[in-house]
Amino acid sequence: MASQIIETNRVGAEVINGDAASKKKSIELLQELSLPKGLFPLDDIEEFGYSRANGFMWILHRKKKEHTFKKIKQTVSYATEVTAFVEKGKLKKITGVKTKELMLWLSVVEVYVEESSAGKITFKTGTGLSDSFDASTFELDM
Secondary structure (H helix, E strand, C coil), rough: CHHHHHHHCCCCEEEEHHHHHHHHHHHHHHHHHHCCCCCCCCCCEEEEEEECCCEEEEEEECEEEEEEEEECCCEEEEEEEEEEECCEEEEEEEEEEEEEEEEEEEEEEEEECHHHHHCCEEEEEEEEEEEEEEEEHHHHCC
């Protein structure tokens, strides 16, 4: 079931159903935003939506997923509903994404690429902590 924020932003949004089409569209959006294409390594996506008017995107998938980005040994958890407000080089007010730091799961609230530090991507948590990595770490594993 989609949350209230998705329902509010659904009007006028482009909505894609099905795993293959949704993955393709989410990758296209990340490319358009100049963000790494592998930020959402999700399976069984049921719906991807994007409202250009509101700058809001969402992904609904069947089950929670934990993914480890091997190059940096960082585990990230994706809830069944992931949402964010987007703009060039940035995902803001993210919901449904957590990163494991030591033994704690921290919500990731913002992801951005700064023009001044090309090739680096920064992840900011709700606690105010942030960490930067090579953007290539989050490209699709082929």
